Every structure is written in structure tokens, then in C-alpha cells.
Amino acid sequence: MRGAAVLFVTLYLLRALVAELNTALSGFHLWVFAGGLFVTYAALAMPFRSGFAASVLGGFLCDAMTPVAFGTHALLFGIAHVVVFNVRERLQREETGVRVIVALLVNLGLYLIISFTRIRHGYGNPATWPRMAADLTWSEAVIAVVAPWFFALQLRMLEMARANPQRSA
Amino acid sequence: MRIGRSQRFDQARPFVVLGIAIAVWLAAPIAFKSLARASFFEMTAPMTFAASHAEDLQRFWSLRLHSKDELIEAGRDQARLNAKYATAVQQNDELHREVERLQGLLKMPADERFRFEHAQVAERDFSGWWQRMTIRKGADYGIPVGAPVVYSGGVVGRVAEVHAFTSVVQLTSDPGLRIAAVVDGDTRPISYQGAENQVFGAPKGTIEFVPLDVYASASAPKRLATSGLGGVYPPGLTIGEINHVESSADGLFKTGEVVLDPRLAELTEVTVLVSLEAQ
Numbered sequence: 001m002r003g004a005a006v007l008f009v010t011l012y013l014l015r016a017l018v019a020e021l022n023t024a025l026s027g028f029h030l031w032v033f034a035g036g037l038f039v040t041y042a043a044l045a046m047p048f049r050s051g052f053a054a055s056v057l058g059g060f061l062c063d064a065m066t067p068v069a070f071g072t073h074a075l076l077f078g079i080a081h082v083v084v085f086n087v088r089e090r091l092q093r094e095e096t097g098v099r100v101i102v103a104l105l106v107n108l109g110l111y112l113i114i115s116f117t118r119i120r121h122g123y124g125n126p127a128t129w130p131r132m133a134a135d136l137t138w139s140e141a142v143i144a145v146v147a148p149w150f151f152a153l154q155l156r157m158l159e160m161a162r163a164n165p166q167r168s169a
Numbered sequence: 170m171r172i173g174r175s176q177r178f179d180q181a182r183p184f185v186v187l188g189i190a191i192a193v194w195l196a197a198p199i200a201f202k203s204l205a206r207a208s209f210f211e212m213t214a215p216m217t218f219a220a221s222h223a224e225d226l227q228r229f230w231s232l233r234l235h236s237k238d239e240l241i242e243a244g245r246d247q248a249r250l251n252a253k254y255a256t257a258v259q260q261n262d263e264l265h266r267e268v269e270r271l272q273g274l275l276k277m278p279a280d281e282r283f284r285f286e287h288a289q290v291a292e293r294d295f296s297g298w299w300q301r302m303t304i305r306k307g308a309d310y311g312i313p314v315g316a317p318v319v320y321s322g323g324v325v326g327r328v329a330e331v332h333a334f335t336s337v338v339q340l341t342s343d344p345g346l347r348i349a350a351v352v353d354g355d356t357r358p359i360s361y362q363g364a365e366n367q368v369f370g371a372p373k374g375t376i377e378f379v380p381l382d383v384y385a386s387a388s389a390p391k392r393l394a395t396s397g398l399g400g401v402y403p404p405g406l407t408i409g410e411i412n413h414v415e416s417s418a419d420g421l422f423k424t425g426e427v428v429l430d431p432r433l434a435e436l437t438e439v440t441v442l443v444s445l446e447a448q
Contacts, residue, residue: 016216019292026293027435029366033296048183056190064209067299067329067345070202071194078190082183118298128344128365131297135368 003163007042007054010154014038015061021142029131033139035114036107037147038062039077041154043084044093044102047165055081068117076113080106100147107143111136210332217303217335221291283403283442286310290437291335300343300363300372301329304439307336315401317442322430323407324348324395325439338439341408342372342429349399350376350408352383353392361393361408361427372429374409379423385411393427403442 018034025031038058042051059074066073084102092098115132158164235243272278288304295301306312308331318325318338326346330337339346343363350361360377367373376393385391390410397404407430414425 012213012216015213016220019217019294020220022295023293026295029295029368029370029372029434031294031296048186052183052186052190060205060209061213064206065213065294067301067339070206075191075194078187082187085183086180115298128297131365131367135297 001050001053002161003046003158003165004050004053004057006157006161006163007046007050007154008057010150010157011038011054011058011061013153014150015058015065019065030138031135032142033107033111033114033135034143034146035062035073035077035080035110036103036105036143037150039080039084039106039110040099040103040147041151043081044088044091044099045155045165048085050165051085052078052081068114072114072117076110080110096148096151099151100144103143103147104140107139108136111139207332210330214332214335217291218305221289221305225289282445284445286312286441286443288312288336288439288441290439293434293436295340295342295366295434297365299345300340300366302338302340302436302439304336304338304441305334306441307332307334309334312336312441312443316444317402317406318439319406319442320432320436320439322432323409324402325433325436327401328441336441340372340433341374342366342433348402348408349396350393351396351404352379352385352411353394355380355383358396358398364426371431372433374427374429376411376414376425376427377417377422379414379425381416381421381423383411383414383423385414385425387412390428 014034014037018032021032039055042054042058045051046054055077056074059077060071062073062077063070084106091102093102111132119128155164286306288306288310290302291305292303293301294303302325304318312328312331314328314331316328318327324341326338326340326343328336329339341348341361341363344365346363348361349358351358357380359379362375362377364373364375383391390412393408393411395402395404395406395408409427409429411425412428414423416422417424
């Protein structure tokens with residue numbers, strides 16, 4: 001499970017960076033959601049057990065910082081991980097471009113599901129949709145730019161810890 | 170045949186693991202979940218603190234770049250402000266004594282007293298779903314859950330979560346926050362709630378149960394303040410400005426829109442009002 005621990009460290013760093021970015025953007029009422037980045041690399045490049053553990057732990061990290069029922073992000077990240085893991089053999093998963101597209105799609109799906117969950121619980125109304133659309137667009141743009149760097153960071157960290165499954169295989 | 174079954178199971182295995190994980194989580198006791206939440210939050214606290222202190226350092230070094238002339242000028246302005254505030258403090262003490270004397274004569278219950286706990290903002294989380302900020306003081310400074318948080322422009326919100334060294338404040342712009350309010354110069358309570366916050370726009374809220382004889386518009390806005398009802402916020406604190414009211418669907422009351430101070434989204438320091446009676 002060394003791989004899961006290493007990936008969790010990178011997710012911890014990602015959460016801190018996203019929090020700093022959101023603090024800086026608060027004056028503009030813009031917000032970044034990076035859920036897709038918490039799942040993609042673990043689901044595409046890691047063995048199931050360690051990747052799943054990293055995704056779920058990353059979800060718990062997001063849950064602790066947000067006013068949603070504890071386990072919501074973990075559950076959604078877990079489901080996203082299983083879905084991506086199951087289709088990964090049909091993808092050119094070594095390609096960075098493919099990984100970025102998967103991250104964007106996963107992020108889109110997670111964002112929409114969390115939005116519907118919040119609205120179902122009485123938060124938000126049709127007037128909030130333009131704001132959510134703006135946040136989503138902005139989040140996708142940030143992920144498209146940041147994802148290659150973040151995947152490279154995760155790979156380097158795994159190699160430094162000698163936990164890269166491709167190298168050991 | 171056996172290989173086919175094995176392959177099918179291999180494909181289904183991730184879903185089986187997911188199902189088992191969900192079942193285990195659903196069966197886990199609430200105490201365990203609460204402990205896990207607190208643990209994960211505290212795990213992120215060192216990074217939040219480090220980033221906030223790095224920002225302090227950055228501010229310090231940027232201030233050191235100012236010339237001596239600028240510092241002398243700032244010091245002179247500060248001395249003038251201090252003199253002005255010293256006079257205001259004396260007047261305030263005098264008024265407090267007068268209020269206490271009158272309360273004693275009329276045998277009125279004493280006002281609730283607060284301890285002012287100033288805290289720096291470490292993180293701001295302003296999504297379309299929630300509006301919160303993390304401050305750098307928590308249980309270590311005796312901050313209770315539900316305490317009102319204020320700044321020079323009025324109400325910031327209320328403390329929603331308290332952790333060992335940090336607290337999370339739910340802002341007045343959060344759609345989940347409600348406050349009993351009054352229109353300036355009126356005593357009838359109305360209900361305030363945070364609303365949607367559009368990109369690049371000022372934070373907003375909505376009001377309900379506004380009496381029919383209350384009028385406000387963008388050209389003649391009215392100040393909305395806390396009513397003191399509900400026991401969380403002391404009365405008279407500014408929430409925002411009502412810039413629009415219209416009759417509600419039932420025609421019995423009006424509803425309206427409140428524009429909040431844009432500084433709310435950029436605060437770096439706030440004050441938590443800790444009730445002395447509760448302590």
C-alpha cells in the first residue's frame with residue numbers, strides 16, 4: 001500500500017493548492033473544483049486496491065473541509081474510480097492527453113452530481129445555475145492546464161518512493 | 170467455461186469491493202464517522218496554517234519595501250486616528266455607565282456581554298454551494314460553535330465548526346444561513362437569508378416577511394441590521410442594504426434583495442464575539 005500512501009500525499013498537496021487558489025479567487029466569486037484530479041491517475045495507472053484506497057482517502061480529505069455529509073466525496077470518488085478502472089483497458093491510458101480528457105470528464109460528472117445533491121437538499125435554485133456554470137467552466141480550464149503537471153508530479157513521487165507499478169512490473 | 174467465469178468475476182471485482190466499502194461505511198457508528206471527519210480536518214490544518222503564515226511573511230516583506238517617508242506619514246496618520254479613538258473610547262465608557270445606571274433604575278436585565286476575539290482569516294471557500302472561511306483560532310481560544318463573527322462593516326456570519334486550532338465561519342452570503350433582522354428605524358422582525366453570488370458581482374441575500382409599508386430601491390436603499398432575536402447576534406449590527414422590495418405571491422408581506430458589503434469576500438481579519446454569560 002506504499003503507492004496509496006504516496007498518492008495520498010500528492011492529493012493532500014493538491015487540496016492545499018486548490019484551497020489557496022480558491023482563497024485568492026474569492027474576491028471575484030469564482031471557485032475551482034478539482035475532484036477529477038483526485039481520481040484520474042489512481043484509476044488509470046495504479047493497481048485497483050492501492051488506487052481505490054488513494055481515491056477514497058482523497059474523498060475523505062475533501063469531505064472534512066466541506067459542509068456535506070461526511071463520506072459524500074469519498075463515495076463519489078470511489079464510484080468514479082471503479083468506473084474509470086473498468087474502462088481503462090479500452091483507453092490509451094499512457095497518453096497524457098487521454099488522461100487529461102478523462103480528468104475533465106470525471107470532474108464534469110462529479111461536479112454535476114454534487115450540484116444536484118445540494119439542490120435536492122434545498123440549497124440553490126435556478127438563479128444559482130449561471131454561477132455554477134461559470135465555476136464549472138473555470139474548473140475545467142484550470143484542470144486542463146494543471147493536469148499534465150499534476151500527473152507528472154504523481155509519477156515522480158511514486159518513482160522516488162519506488163512504488164511505481166509500471167516500473168516494478 | 171471456468172476461465173470465462175473467472176474473467177467475469179475479475180471484471181466485477183471492483184464493483185464488489187465498492188459495494189463492500191459502502192456497506193461497511195453505512196454500518197459504521199456515527200462516533201467513528203465524527204472522529205474520522207475531525208481527524209481528516211486536523212490533518213489539513215498544518216498546511217492551512219503554513220500557507221497563512223507564508224502570506225503574513227509575504228505581507229511583511231512587501232511592507233518593508235516602503236520608504237521611510239511613507240512610514241513617517243503612515244505613523245502620523247495612525248497617531249491622529251489613535252487620538253480620535255481614545256476620545257471615542259472615553260465617550261463610549263461614559264455612555265455605558267449611563268446605560269447601566271438607567272437599567273438599574275428601570276430594573277431591566279443587563280445586556281449580553283461579549284469577549285472580542287480577533288482572528289486572522291486563513292482560507293476562504295466561496296463556491297456556488299456554500300460560502301465559508303477558516304480562521305486561525307479555535308478551541309484553543311475558547312471559541313464556541315454558533316458565536317457571531319463581525320468586522321468593521323457589520324456581520325460576517327457565525328461559527329459553524331470549531332476545531333483544535335481553527336474554526337469555520339459560515340458567512341452571511343451562504344444560502345444556508347438565516348438571521349432575524351430589522352429594517353433601520355423599524356422594530357418589526359423580518360427574515361434574512363443568504364442567496365446566490367454571481368461571478369464578479371457583489372454578494373447578495375434575500376429578505377422575507379417584510380411589512381407592506383416598507384419601501385426601498387436602488388436609489389433609496391435601507392440599512393438592514395440584526396434584530397437581536399434568536400440570541401445569536403447582538404442587535405443593531407449591519408447586515409447589508411435593501412435595494413429592492415416587492416409584494417410576495419400571497420400579498421401579505423413583501424420580499425426583497427439585500428446587497429452585502431463587497432469586502433466580505435476579501436476579509437483578512439475578523440472578530441468573534443464570545444458570550445461571557447455562556448462561559
